[in-house]
Amino acid sequence: MAGIAIVTGGSRGIGRATAVLLAERGYDVVVNYNADARAAEETVAAVNAHGRQAVAVKGDVGSEADVLAIFAAADRLGRLTALVNNAGIVDMQSRLDEMSAARIERMLRVNVTGSFLCAREAVKRMSTRHGGQGGAIVNLSSAAAVLSGAGQYVDYAASKGAIDVFTLGLAREVAAEGIRVNAVRPGIIDTEIHASIGQPDRVAQIRDQLPMKREGTAREVAQAIAWQLSDEASYTNGTVLNVTGGR
Ligand code: NAP
Numbered sequence: 001m002a003g004i005a006i007v008t009g010g011s012r013g014i015g016r017a018t019a020v021l022l023a024e025r026g027y028d029v030v031v032n033y034n035a036d037a038r039a040a041e042e043t044v045a046a047v048n049a050h051g052r053q054a055v056a057v058k059g060d061v062g063s064e065a066d067v068l069a070i071f072a073a074a075d076r077l078g079r080l081t082a083l084v085n086n087a088g089i090v091d092m093q094s095r096l097d098e099m100s101a102a103r104i105e106r107m108l109r110v111n112v113t114g115s116f117l118c119a120r121e122a123v124k125r126m127s128t129r130h131g132g133q134g135g136a137i138v139n140l141s142s143a144a145a146v147l148s149g150a151g152q153y154v155d156y157a158a159s160k161g162a163i164d165v166f167t168l169g170l171a172r173e174v175a176a177e178g179i180r181v182n183a184v185r186p187g188i189i190d191t192e193i194h195a196s197i198g199q200p201d202r203v204a205q206i207r208d209q210l211p212m213k214r215e216g217t218a219r220e221v222a223q224a225i226a227w228q229l230s231d232e233a234s235y236t237n238g239t240v241l242n243v244t245g246g247r
Helices: 014-025 037-048 064-077 101-125 153-177 192-197 202-209 220-231
Strands: 004-009 028-033 056-058 080-085 135-140 179-186 240-243
Touching: 004 014, 004 064, 014 028, 014 037, 014 080, 028 037, 028 064, 037 056, 056 064, 056 179, 064 080, 064 101, 080 101, 080 220, 101 135, 101 153, 101 179, 135 153, 135 220, 153 179, 153 240, 179 220, 192 202, 220 240
Parallel strands: 004 028, 004 080, 028 056, 080 135, 135 179, 179 240
Antiparallel strands: none
16 A cells, blocks of 8 residues: 655655655655755655655654644645654763753653654544544664663663554554554664764674674665555554564
8 A cells, every 4th residue: 555655754864765665665755854954855856766756844743733734744745644653863872860851851752752643643544433544654663672771861762662562552542443553673773863872983883793793774674664564564563573683
């Protein structure tokens, strides 16, 4: 089932790779971004290069008004069939006793509330309960949800733990309404997110400790997301798929 996909945080990294792969699979794509308009336009151009429509929409997923604007842009393209809750943040490596309330609030607002609000709007459009024709949602978890982030970012890890539980709960809530909800749990993936932990060379440092002796690519995560969205995953629901190279 191709159609219209929203990819939050589609301007860079895993989000961009997902937007481009979905275009290859026949989707038109709403490319949400937070700040980097130029990067978002590069994603739009890459989608267009595959003969699909795309629109870049600036918006903070942690803002309800912005989320409504992102979905209004999708409504203008056509019938929403896919949501990828990809936008996510991490912060400087820190212990809990050094974290400000503002940091914790922002982490949960973007990573958790943002995914909830976007999923809510997707359900309103996809659910047969609301006159929709079904669809699929994929949330971005993280290996940190299992590894815990102790001494580094327990706030981030806990936000992704919330995503794991949310994925199963929402999947069961809307399973009879034509919507499947799944998640991918990436390990170490070569994107710019590691710079915001204060460790731009983190991937190179940790590479030899990884089971496959290499990091994953954004494209490899996108392939798992695209599969979860596809009809090939038609009985896969409420699942969190590790894309960690076995870590
Ligand atoms: P990234 O390279 O840092 O890109 C993050 C994307 O999210 C950018 O497009 C950014 O937009 C957007 N974004 C950030 N805050 C936003 C907000 N408040 N509202 C809307 N968009 C926002 O990150 P990534 O590595 O691709 O990670 C993507 C997802 O995978 C995240 O949920 C992350 O937690 C998860 N993940 C990543 C890894 C990894 O190793 N890379 C591992 C596990 C899980 P701008 O360009 O405008 O800033």
